[in-house]
Amino acid sequence: MFRCLKAVALAIVCCVIVTGVTQTAHADLATFYIGAKGETFGGTGDVYKGFENRFGGGVEAGFELLGLDLYGEAVSLGLDQYLFTANLGFDFGVGDDIRLQFGAFTGPIFFLFPEPEEVQGVDFSAIPADKLAGTGLNVEELEAQFDAQLQQEKDLSRLAVGWNLVRLKIDADFKMAPGFYFGMGGSFGYHVLLSGEEIAAGAKNEALERYRDDHPEIPAELYEEIRKAVGADSVDKGNLDGTNFEVNVHLRIEIGG
Numbered sequence: 438m439f440r441c442l443k444a445v446a447l448a449i450v451c452c453v454i455v456t457g458v459t460q461t462a463h464a465d466l467a468t469f470y471i472g473a474k475g476e477t478f479g480g481t482g483d484v485y486k487g488f489e490n491r492f493g494g495g496v497e498a499g500f501e502l503l504g505l506d507l508y509g510e511a512v513s514l515g516l517d518q519y520l521f522t523a524n525l526g527f528d529f530g531v532g533d534d535i536r537l538q539f540g541a542f543t544g545p546i547f548f549l550f551p552e553p554e555e556v557q558g559v560d561f562s563a564i565p566a567d568k569l570a571g572t573g574l575n576v577e578e579l580e581a582q583f584d585a586q587l588q589q590e591k592d593l594s595r596l597a598v599g600w601n602l603v604r605l606k607i608d609a610d611f612k613m614a615p616g617f618y619f620g621m622g623g624s625f626g627y628h629v630l631l632s633g634e635e636i637a638a639g640a641k642n643e644a645l646e647r648y649r650d651d652h653p654e655i656p657a658e659l660y661e662e663i664r665k666a667v668g669a670d671s672v673d674k675g676n677l678d679g680t681n682f683e684v685n686v687h688l689r690i691e692i693g694g
Contacts, residue, residue, distance in 0.1 A: 471498040472618075472689030476512065478520075480681030484548060484597045484632050488514055497687070499524075506540060517551035524604060535611045538622075542604045546628060546681075548597035564662045574655060579648065583641065583667045590637040599630030601681075608687075616691050623684040629677045641669035 475494045479485060493515070499508020506528055512520045528540025561569075561576050569576065603626065610620020645667065649660055664670075 467500060467502045468691055468693040469498075469500040470689050470691040472496070472687050474510075474512075474685045474687035476683045476685035478512075478514070478681070478683040480626075480628075481679035482630055482676075484630055485681070487550065488518060490515055493520070495520075497689075501528075506542070508542075517549075519549040521547040521549070522601070524601070526604075528606070533612070536609070538606075538608045540606045542601065542606060544601055544604070546597075546599040546601055546630065550595045550597070550633075553591060553594050561663070561666050564659070564666060568656075568659050568662060574652070574659070579663070582648075583644075586637075586641065586644075590641075593633035593637040596633035596636075597630060598633075598636075599628050599677075601626040601628045603627050610687070610689070618689045618691065619687070620689075621684070621686045624682065626681045628679060628681055630679060631672070631677060635670075635672055638668055638670040639672040641667050642671050645669045 473494070473496055475492070477492050479491060493512045495510060495512030497508060497510040499506060501507075504527060505525075507523075507525050509523045510521070514520055522544060524542035524544040526540055526542030526544075528538050530536050530538035561580060604624050605626070606622065606624040608620060608622035610618040610622075613619050642664070645660075645664055649655055655663075
């Protein structure tokens with residue numbers, strides 16, 4: 438399923454690239470724009486479940502050069518919750534005073550969440566003493582090793598990073614005055630996305646695997662208890678892909694074109 442979706446996304450991008458190239462001969466050399474927007478958004482995956490509301494506002498800016506478009510956006514999604522994207526691709530449009538534009542893009546996604554109040558330290562006291570007996574495990578050393586990563590884990594818990602493999606976009610707007618446009622639009626993206634918690638859990642899992650390699654005397658059953666106690670877990674690569682969407686109203690200022 439994942440490969441099929443990637444093939445479809447690649448075909449769509451190729452079609453838009455071809456269309457963009459054919460439009461270049463008729464396009465102006467360069468156009469720069471900046472604007473404000475309000476939007477509603479959503480998506481699949483655990484990252485999108487953590488938002489306080491489904492509405493946000495922010496800014497978008499970009500430029501088009503010889504049919505190639507590059508734009509970025511910064512959107513506030515709630516109290517200390519932000520979305521940043523960078524997008525590269527092609528678009529084409531029809532109309533002048535009233536215009537309709539279509540595009541396909543790809544690029545990184547970056548979420549920033551509030552700093553957590555506290556991150557729990559590692560505590561092996563819940564592991565039954567009989568499971569620790571005779572293993573030679575240095576509990577204090579292992580606790581200290583993972584406690585040293587708490588600040589890094591706290592920082593990572595604020596983040597989510599990913600990539601829009603393809604992002605399809607449509608905008609409809611009208612010219613209010615030369616260089617000023619008001620309209621509405623939307624986008625639909627197919628992404629791979631990883632939360633900071635997943636990154637931290639994966640890093641701890643790799644660290645624990647290395648520790649186990651250096652201490653093969655640790656029984657497998659005890660190893661699983663330790664893994665749960667430190668919150669270590671391997672990244673589920675089959676659960677990274679998903680979809681996202683946004684619908685917006687915007688006011689833009691364009692220079693050039």
